[in-house]
Amino acid sequence: MSTKLIQLTVIISIGSILFTLESFIPTPLPWIKLGLANVTTILVLKWYGLKEAFIVAFMRIVIGSLLTGRFLNPVFIISLSGNISAVVIMYFTIVYGEKMFSLIGVSILGAVFKSITQLFIVYLIYLRQIYLFSMTPIFLFSALVAGIFVGFSSHLILNKLKPYFRSGS
Amino acid sequence: MKNILKWGDYIIIGIVLIFISLSFTITRWIQDRGYICTISVNGEEVYRLSLNKDKDIGVQGPIGETRIKIENGSIWITDAPCREKICQKMGKINHTGEVIVCIPNKVIIQVESGDEQTIDGITM
Incomplete structure (x- = not known):
């Protein structure tokens, strides 16, 4: 139990650092980012389960947004809603689609659902203009690229750390 | 990989x-859908219309009357007095920046975006 606590804490801190560092990387459009912190979500889903992934994602966003100074502002809420949907869809693909999908497919699905959820949340809460959806292709394309990258990195990390973690422990 | x-x-x-x-x-x-069209004859703007209202109009040019029709957000020339009828063959237009030109009758139809429902920018 305590090992699990320590491991989750370390993962949360790594995720927060990635989340914070990533906000300094310049991107062509302000709403697009790589989502490196999703690597931690995927790994926790793989090692532990749904509940732990929710905790890790939530804590990572809270700590990361406290560090970057946008706690409880629109970006925080958008990011949280996107992450919740991403965690749920990635959980189901990992549990029920292990033979079908590698981690790359899992993270692409997560990224795509995250972007779509965020778009709908922005539409529903902040900006009720149908023109918002003209950004869908940009979001989907960036989700695809970021998903492939994140999935590939989490695959590498998972293989490197295999001796230290047992699946489902 | x-x-x-x-x-x-x-x-x-x-x-x-x-x-x-x-x-x-x-x-x-x-x-790219345009909302406003302008019709000019001989370099002067004679009509500035919304594409959302169906309409059937005629404009008088140097060699005769050009019939113009607006329907379902598109605009096109139905009948022209010129010989080549190129303007009629240009078909329906509805995107911003698209133009129909009838050189003999000096009629120019342009579609503009209009300033409806555009976002200047989003800051997060």
């Missing part, structure tokens, strides 16, 4: 690519 991917991944990538191209065409269609 190749030995990591499983068959489901290719399907997902394919589906996402299809959705990207689909949403791209749809949004382009919505985005």
Whole structure:
């Protein structure tokens, strides 16, 4: 139990650092980012389960947004809603689609659902203009690229750390 | 990379690519849709109309009357006095920046975006 606590804490801190560092990387459009912190979500889903992934994602966003100074502002809420949907869809693909999908497919699905959820949340809460959806292709394309990258990195990390973690422990 | 991917991944990538191209065409269609058209004869603007209202009008040019029709957000020339009828063959236009020109009768139809429902910028 305590090992699990320590491991989750370390993962949360790594995720927060990635989340914070990533906000300094310049991107062509302000709403697009790589989502490196999703690597931690995927790994926790793989090692532990749904509940732990929710905790890790939530804590990572809270700590990361406290560090970057946008706690409880629109970006925080958008990011949280996107992450919740991403965690749920990635959980189901990992549990029920292990033979079908590698981690790359899992993270692409997560990224795509995250972007779509965020778009709908922005539409529903902040900006009720149908023109918002003209950004869908940009979001989907960036989700695809970021998903492939994140999935590939989490695959590498998972293989490197295999001796230290047992699946489902 | 190749030995990591499983068959489901290719399907997902394919589906996402299809959705990207689909949403791209749809949004382009919505985005570029013009709302205002201007009709000018001999260099002077004679009409400035909304494309949302169906209308059938005629404008008098140097060699005769050009019939212009607006329907379902598109505008086109139904009848022209000129010999070549190129303007009629240019068909229906509805995107921002599209133009129909009838040189003999000096009629120019332009579609403009109008300033309806455009976002200047979003800051987060």
